[in-house]
Amino acid sequence: MLEVHGLKKRYGRKNVLDNVSFTVQPNTLTCLIGLNGAGKSTILKGIMGLIPLDSGTVLIDGTGSKDAVAYIPDLQTMPGHMTVGDALDYMNDHYADWNGETAESLLRTFQLMRTDVITDLSKGNQAKFNLILGFALDRPYLILDEPLAGIDIFTKEQIAWIFTSEFMEGRGILMTTHEIDEIEHLIDRVIFLQDGRVIDEHDAEEMRELHGKSVQDRMREVYAR
Amino acid sequence: MSYEFDQRIPVYLQVIALFKQRIATRELAPGQEIPSRRELAAQLGINPNTAQRAYKEMEEQQLITTERNVPSRITMDERIVEKIRSELLEAAVTEFIQSVQAIGAPLPEVVGKIEQAYANRGKQHA
Missing domain, CATH: 1.10.10.10 (Winged helix-like DNA-binding domain superfamily/Winged helix DNA-binding domain)
Structure with missing residues (x-):
């Protein structure tokens, strides 16, 4: 279990994160949903220890180590002049828990070529490439920052396939998004953020079962008030 | 798919x-x-x-x-298969009756319509 307890962060007089707490269970897809500026990316960076927090703790299976977490930010981390193949080899050389078989399998499914130069990839293909970087690390937790942002609907469906695949198994995934239409039926749990606070939290199936509402319906209620 | x-x-x-x-x-x-x-x-x-x-x-x-x-x-x-079938049929009929009753159509007229529609479908498929 990935636990986030009481994260607080201020920039000047603004509360960017105001006592944020939640958990990500193994074997679930949890979505952090919020409008732009709600604090989604800040939470992910906070979890990974990439920015200093004013207070709060993050525990991953009971420890403070981040070794069990793969984090994919919403920008390209690999130098653009590299080819896809070079980048995957680089990962293989530097990470002991890199799974080359998973990488090759995803490369075929997403129809990316090892010879493709990263900077020449379309936005959709860059997103696919980024997902490979995360999913090919054999780690029980995966954090994805806006993996579907600005991508056309067909590519989104191709990418969403990964959340129906065997590569999901045994993983707890936390992803941020502000658009959920194409992936709503794939999500196990939703956490709604506003102005750095968790304002609502649901099991997606339970919300449908008990309230007859879709995640979208709830999103409208939450953010329209 | x-x-x-x-x-x-x-x-x-x-x-x-x-x-x-x-x-x-x-x-x-x-x-x-x-x-x-x-x-x-x-x-x-x-x-x-x-x-x-x-x-x-x-x-x-x-x-x-x-x-x-x-x-x-x-x-x-087979009992379970038959039970599923009758459950589904019952649910479909209940839903149908609700929409027909909302219009206030009397039973004989509804039955007549059903028989006619069934006969027409049969012809189309033949």
């Missing part, structure tokens, strides 16, 4: 409904092997956890049987 799900109804219940329909029409025959959870998730485009939950529920309702180390199968119990 991806299936269109209603986002306001639990996905696992929609998966069960899909199975019930196919069992009732015998598109899925008694004793037939069904896809693994993983295969089902990929086929329907759903989260593997949801596939798992649907199978668990179907096991509890005895729609499918699972033994160790072999693929799950559709029940061989």
Whole structure:
């Protein structure tokens, strides 16, 4: 279990994160949903220890180590002049828990070529490439920052396939998004953020079962008030 | 193949409904092997956890049987198959009656219409 307890962060007089707490269970897809500026990316960076927090703790299976977490930010981390193949080899050389078989399998499914130069990839293909970087690390937790942002609907469906695949198994995934239409039926749990606070939290199936509402319906209620 | 799900109804219940329909029409025959959870998730485009939950529920309702180390199968119990069929028929009729009653149509007129519609469909398919 990935636990986030009481994260607080201020920039000047603004509360960017105001006592944020939640958990990500193994074997679930949890979505952090919020409008732009709600604090989604800040939470992910906070979890990974990439920015200093004013207070709060993050525990991953009971420890403070981040070794069990793969984090994919919403920008390209690999130098653009590299080819896809070079980048995957680089990962293989530097990470002991890199799974080359998973990488090759995803490369075929997403129809990316090892010879493709990263900077020449379309936005959709860059997103696919980024997902490979995360999913090919054999780690029980995966954090994805806006993996579907600005991508056309067909590519989104191709990418969403990964959340129906065997590569999901045994993983707890936390992803941020502000658009959920194409992936709503794939999500196990939703956490709604506003102005750095968790304002609502649901099991997606339970919300449908008990309230007859879709995640979208709830999103409208939450953010329209 | 991806299936269109209603986002306001639990996905696992929609998966069960899909199975019930196919069992009732015998598109899925008694004793037939069904896809693994993983295969089902990929086929329907759903989260593997949801596939798992649907199978668990179907096991509890005895729609499918699972033994160790072999693929799950559709029940061989004809009584269960017949029960699913009559449940589905009853649900369809109830829904139909609700919409007809909302219009306030009397029974003989409705029955007449049904018979006529059935006859016409028969001709079209012949």
